[in-house]
Amino acid sequence: MFLALKEIRHEKLRYGLIVGMVVLVSYLVFVLSGLSYGLAQQNTQAISSWDARSITLNDDANESLSQSLITAKTAKTLTLSRHEAYIGQAGVVAKTRGRAKLSAQFLGLDRDQFIYDRVPVTSGHKPTQANQVMVDDSFKDNGYRLGDRVQLNSTSTHYRIVGFTHNAKLSVAPVIYGTLATWRALSHVTTDFKASGIVSNAATFKPKNSALATLSMSKFINKLPGYSAQNTTFTFMIAFLMVIAMVVIAVFLYILTMQKLPNYAVLRAQGIPATVLVNTTISQALILVVSGLAIGAVLTAATVLALPAGVPMSFNLPLLAGVTGGILLTGVVGALIPVRIILHVDPVSVIGG
Amino acid sequence: MPALTLSHVTKVFGHDTNEVTVLKDVNFEAATGEVSLVIGPSGSGKSTFLTIAGGIQTPTAGEVQVQSENLHRLNGKARDALRLNKIGFILQAYNLVPYLTVQDQFTLVDRVKPQGNLSAAALTALLTQLGILELIHQFPGELSGGQTQRVAIARALYQNPEIILADEPTAALDSERVKVVGGLLRDLAKQHHKAIVVVTHDLRLKEFADKTYAIMDGRMTLA
Numbered sequence: 001m002f003l004a005l006k007e008i009r010h011e012k013l014r015y016g017l018i019v020g021m022v023v024l025v026s027y028l029v030f031v032l033s034g035l036s037y038g039l040a041q042q043n044t045q046a047i048s049s050w051d052a053r054s055i056t057l058n059d060d061a062n063e064s065l066s067q068s069l070i071t072a073k074t075a076k077t078l079t080l081s082r083h084e085a086y087i088g089q090a091g092v093v094a095k096t097r098g099r100a101k102l103s104a105q106f107l108g109l110d111r112d113q114f115i116y117d118r119v120p121v122t123s124g125h126k127p128t129q130a131n132q133v134m135v136d137d138s139f140k141d142n143g144y145r146l147g148d149r150v151q152l153n154s155t156s157t158h159y160r161i162v163g164f165t166h167n168a169k170l171s172v173a174p175v176i177y178g179t180l181a182t183w184r185a186l187s188h189v190t191t192d193f194k195a196s197g198i199v200s201n202a203a204t205f206k207p208k209n210s211a212l213a214t215l216s217m218s219k220f221i222n223k224l225p226g227y228s229a230q231n232t233t234f235t236f237m238i239a240f241l242m243v244i245a246m247v248v249i250a251v252f253l254y255i256l257t258m259q260k261l262p263n264y265a266v267l268r269a270q271g272i273p274a275t276v277l278v279n280t281t282i283s284q285a286l287i288l289v290v291s292g293l294a295i296g297a298v299l300t301a302a303t304v305l306a307l308p309a310g311v312p313m314s315f316n317l318p319l320l321a322g323v324t325g326g327i328l329l330t331g332v333v334g335a336l337i338p339v340r341i342i343l344h345v346d347p348v349s350v351i352g353g
Numbered sequence: 354m355p356a357l358t359l360s361h362v363t364k365v366f367g368h369d370t371n372e373v374t375v376l377k378d379v380n381f382e383a384a385t386g387e388v389s390l391v392i393g394p395s396g397s398g399k400s401t402f403l404t405i406a407g408g409i410q411t412p413t414a415g416e417v418q419v420q421s422e423n424l425h426r427l428n429g430k431a432r433d434a435l436r437l438n439k440i441g442f443i444l445q446a447y448n449l450v451p452y453l454t455v456q457d458q459f460t461l462v463d464r465v466k467p468q469g470n471l472s473a474a475a476l477t478a479l480l481t482q483l484g485i486l487e488l489i490h491q492f493p494g495e496l497s498g499g500q501t502q503r504v505a506i507a508r509a510l511y512q513n514p515e516i517i518l519a520d521e522p523t524a525a526l527d528s529e530r531v532k533v534v535g536g537l538l539r540d541l542a543k544q545h546h547k548a549i550v551v552v553t554h555d556l557r558l559k560e561f562a563d564k565t566y567a568i569m570d571g572r573m574t575l576a
Contacts, residue, residue: 002464003450010452010492266448269409270509271437272465273430347409 003276004284007260015288018252022292022327023299025245029323030300032241036234037319038312042169043227046107047217049167050085050115054205055220056198059213063223065089068196074211075194083202085113086195088183092152094135094176099143104135105170106152108183108195115199119177124163130181134163136174141309152176152186171224172312242326249327250334253285257338261345269347277342281335289331293324354420355382356516356548357406362415364401364571375401376412377571383516383548388538388561391552392576393568399552400520402568406550407440407518408432419516437466441514443522448505449493456489458508471511479507482537484530498525506534510541517541519551523558535561 008015041048061068066089075086088108095101109116116126119134124146127134133152135144139161144150149158159178168175180195187193198205206214215223222228264277304313364376375398383389393399404410405417408424417424419439427435442448449458462470471479480486483503493501502525509517519538523531539561541547551558552568559565565576 002461003453006457007452263450266444267450268433269407269436269442269444270448270512271433271435271440272461273433273437276465348404 001280001283003280004287008284008287014256018256018288019292019295021252022249022289022331023295025249026293026296026324026327027299027303029238029241029245029327030296030320031303031313032234033238033319033323034300034304034313034315035311036231036238037316038314039172039234040227040231041167041314042172042312043224043230044221045167045169046105046175047170047221049120050118050199050201052115052199052201052217053203054200054214054216056200056205056207056212056214057196059211061213063213063215063220064225065196065220066091069189070194070197070212072192072194074209077209078198078207080113080198081202081205082114084198084200084205085115086110086180087115087197087199088180088187088195089170089197090183090186091173092176092186094139094144094150094152096144096148096150099148102139102142102144103173104176105173106133106176106178106183106186107170108178108180110180114201119168120165122164122166124161126163127178128162130179130185131157131159132162133159133176133178133182134165135161135176136168137164137166138169138174138310140164152182155185157185171227238323242323246326246330249289249330250337253288253331253334254337257281257335257342261338261341264342264345265347268345274343274345277345278339281339281342282332285331285335286328289328293327355418356385356420357381357383357550358416358418359402359406359412360416360418362402362405362412362417364398364405364410365413375571376405376573379415379568379571379573381406381566381573383550385515385546385548386542387563388542388549388551390558390562390565391550391568391573392554392556392559392565393552394554397568398571399554399568402573403518403520403550403552407442408436437512438469439515441509441512441517443506443509443517443519448508449501451493454490454492455485455496455504455507458504459511462508462512466512469513471513476507476511479510483507483533499527499530502526503530503534506537514547516548517550519549519553521553521555522551523553523555528557531555531557 057063057065057068058070090106092104092106093101094104111128119126122137144161146161148161150161151158165177184193267277307313359379359381362376362379363374365372365374367373379402391399391402405412411425419435424432450461453461459476477486483506485500485503485507488496488500496504502522506522523534526534535558538549538551542549566573567576
């Protein structure tokens with residue numbers, strides 16, 4: 001560590017540039033992974049807040065909630081426990097005078113079932129009547145306030161915003177929670193239809209009805225339109241970025257170590273053990289990479305604060321830990337590649353002829 | 354017993370038609386309390402002799418003994434330890450780490466070898482004798498050639514080795530400084546019981562030597 005720190009302090013420009021490169025690489029990886037995770041979250045935030053394990057849809061709906069309709073007749077054959085809840089989904093456009101129109105996902109709930117209980121309220125209260133709705137906090141960014149009366153699609157009915165909820169996005173659109181009766185009105189279906197699907201937080205709920213199909217929540221999420229393709233694209237992007245970043249960092253640290261070989265040869269001639277030189281090299285790589293990662297993390301945090309609220313950015317600790325660990329490991333590997341050369345550095349090279 | 358003995362040492366580089374014999378059946382002894390000078394022109398094999406004597410290179414044939422230990426029967430780690438504890442190198446390349454101040458060059462030795470180095474008072478006396486005490490906070494890049502060489506000498510002597518192997522230690526020094534360095538090496542041999550081996554083509558050092566060897570085309574003779 002003594003040699004590592006002394007060299008860094010003496011060669012400020014050179015090491016500053018290397019730390020700068022690690023900062024940029026880690027910043028890029030952090031921001032990109034944050035954006036990709038944020039976008040993925042916006043597809044599924046509402047679903048995650050229910051903490052459900054499965055969903056039952058119409059067998060002909062091709063595993064899509066928006067295409068599914070469960071008839072009242074089918075519903076009568078089912079026995080729902082407190083672990084199940086009906087849900088009705090409809091894509092809507094919300095509008096009110098003086099505010100921008102917003103595309104949203106309307107979710108109709110039964111107030112006696114578990115999802116209704118689990119949806120968090122940030123202000124106001126949950127809808128208790130058919131003409132009341134609770135909307136995602138992102139509505140506030142567009143000027144919507146408690147008490148506003150909104151129109152959904154082209155219906156003449158006005159719905160009062162009685163509450164706000166947070167982290168309620170589905171398929172990257174803000175969610176409007178209301179009643180199943182409102183869902184029927186928005187979907188233009190009669191009381192012959194009960195809901196779009198049945199959500200359950202019990203592992204055992206699987207109705208034996210050929211008109212219905214039950215799938216796990218993870219499978220359902222993967223079947224959300226565009227979700228899987230989008231996530232795969234981002235995963236590949238981040239993976240390629242990580243690999244390239246790792247190679248670049250490893251190459252830089254390799255070159256750095258190779259440049260120090262003449263000094264190491266002198267030290268070896270004096271009997272300084274090779275382990276001291278190897279430890280110096282590894283500790284120096286760790287100092288550089290950890291500093292770069294820390295500055296990159298601070299820059300990322302500053303970016304999160306500076307970005308407009310509408311930009312989806314979210315961080316997942318295991319993903320961040322993986323990215324950080326990967327960059328850290330790369331630094332050590334980059335420094336370790338020339339260890340064999342360090343161990344066999346020829347002191348003769350520094351003895352004059 | 355001599356501090357350093359080379360017996361029938363031969364060193365061959367290359368193979369077949371590229372084969373070059375740099376040292377030919379060299380026999381050499383350096384005793385404690387003596388300055389041994391090895392004089393020869395460039396390419397005569399001086400540096401190869403020095404590296405083999407210090408255990409940095411292995412001879413193709415023959416043996417090297419440091420006190421009672423046969424150097425080339427030791428493994429790499431043991432040879433490192435022996436070099437660190439018993440042999441001090443003064444190299445043409447000045448053996449200084451460029452990013453350490455003069456003070457830190459000695460601190461590095463303390464960190465790797467905490468015992469047996471010169472005391473602070475002895476180091477101050479050595480630096481004063483070499484005229485470099487005021488340079489203690491300078492980096493090697495801020496020193497002149499002569500100053501660098503004197504720091505390198507102090508660096509090698511600081512670890513208080515029993516044998517000092519010096520490669521052209523006066524190459525960058527004026528005659529006045531040659532006298533200081535020559536006198537220092539002689540004092541180290543006589544008063545501190547070191548075995549000093551100097552390879553050089555600087556004949557000004559001859560007056561400080563107890564024995565002078567000549568090396569020419571790989572063959573060594575006592576002059």
